């Protein structure tokens with residue numbers, strides 16, 4: 644059996660990896676490698692049990708390739724938030740060295756993991772033979788195939804895994820997807836020593852941050868319309884939020900990133916009804932390194948005939964024609980989910 648994977652990010656390479664383990668021949672059309680040199684953060688401090696389960700599994704999968712680096716996770720929340728959903732071991736405190744908290748706030752301390760995603764994806768692209776080409780998805784007579792480098796590439800199975808370009812590629816093939824792309828932003832800072840060990844989710848002021856190689860620190864927030872660019876004074880505003888917390892930071896560089904989300908604020912995977920051999924995986928929004936490898940494993944099982952029913956299945960979300968990605972509460976985000984209960 645032969646699978647053609649369109650897209651060479653986390654979703655594509657891990658789907659290829661697990662399908663190859665299941666005996667498939669993998670043909671990967673990968674596009675450009677999209678990841679920064681700095682690591683992405685994997686946290687287990689998320690409000691939904693299903694997401695934490697995926698993140699735990701992803702961590703086990705990464706350990707086949709790299710040893711993730713542990714850092715202190717600091718989630719800042721209003722004091723009244725109910726933490727009973729938080730299953731991972733944690734400590735609740737009102738004092739964190741180097742960060743300023745007010746009397747109605749608490750810090751939830753857990754452990755996060757820094758994953759050198761670029762290294763892992765580069766390794767798998769090479770091992771699986773992904774090309775850097777860009778391709779098009781085509782659907783004809785109920786069968787999907789890919790066109791790349793002027794060639795028609797056919798497979799028993801075709802997997803669309805092109806990140807924020809999924810929806811556009813599907814539309815060009817004349818089919819729809821319940822996924823929406825959006826812009827997200829991150830700023831690279833020089834930071835004071837205290838910040839070097841903190842992975843922060845500040846759900847009161849609304850920013851996240853994680854250490855890069857000292858003295859560098861990456862922070863970001865927000866959601867913007869696809870193709871529009873960051874709002875005016877974005878860096879100034881974000882820097883002011885970090886400094887309000889007492890962080891000593893100096894901005895160096897603003898990066899515009901592209902993400903994608905499903906209508907339930909999380910990722911989707913499954914078979915697309917438009918073609919008998921077409922499968923899709925995407926919508927990883929801000930937590931692809933947490934859910935990506937584990938969901939790719941589930942997709943590979945589904946393709947192999949051993950699928951499970953879960954909240955991420957594409958088939959469950961086809962009734963949503965379109966939605967505003969910036970108004971969706973992202974599943975991994977305590978702020979979006981729990982603050983409603985305060």
Ligand SMILES: Cc1cc2nc3c(=O)[nH]c(=O)nc-3n(C[C@H](O)[C@H](O)[C@H](O)COP(=O)(O)OP(=O)(O)OC[C@H]3O[C@@H](n4cnc5c(N)ncnc54)[C@H](O)[C@@H]3O)c2cc1C
Nearest residue numbers: 650652653654673674675684777778806900927930931932
């Ligand atoms: C600034 C920023 C910071 C982030 N930080 C974190 C973090 O700390 N932790 C975390 O878990 N997540 C983080 N994320 C989110 C994470 O990067 C994404 O969830 C994840 O990369 C999505 O994986 P993907 O494989 O679906 O898509 P992508 O990573 O976008 O990969 C898609 C791939 O498809 C390729 N492609 C596109 N079109 C085509 C085509 N036509 N033909 C062939 N190939 C194509 C692209 O070149 C790319 O290689 C961050 C995102 C951004 C933007």
